[in-house]
Amino acid sequence: MKTRDEYVATLKQQLDQWNADVDKWEAQARSAKASLKERSEKELAVLKAQRELAMYNLKLLEGASATAWADLRKGADDAWARMQSALAGARSHFEKRP
Numbered sequence: 001m002k003t004r005d006e007y008v009a010t011l012k013q014q015l016d017q018w019n020a021d022v023d024k025w026e027a028q029a030r031s032a033k034a035s036l037k038e039r040s041e042k043e044l045a046v047l048k049a050q051r052e053l054a055m056y057n058l059k060l061l062e063g064a065s066a067t068a069w070a071d072l073r074k075g076a077d078d079a080w081a082r083m084q085s086a087l088a089g090a091r092s093h094f095e096k097r098p
Contacts, residue, residue: 004061004069011058011080015051018087022047025094043090050086054079 002010022044029040057076064072 004064004066007069007073008058008061011054011061011076014080015054015058018051018083021087021091022051025090028094039093043093047083047086047090050079050083054083 025040025047026044029037029044032040054076057072057079060072061069061076
């Protein structure tokens, strides 16, 4: 099992990659035609909401005591799974576009 610091570092690294993806897709959404723009904005809204939840859980983990972090890890794992699902949906939308 990873230590809390290793686990948090892994989550931060993944979050940085997700943020880079979101930035790229936001640029695509800004330049999209009206019909695609609305769908793109909806995908990004879902993704951003899940990202906020994941970041919240990360902050909880960072501030948790050594004994409490294992309990908080489940919530973080769940938030990360939801973020990955939202990211997969957004990726399929944005990467199929020309």
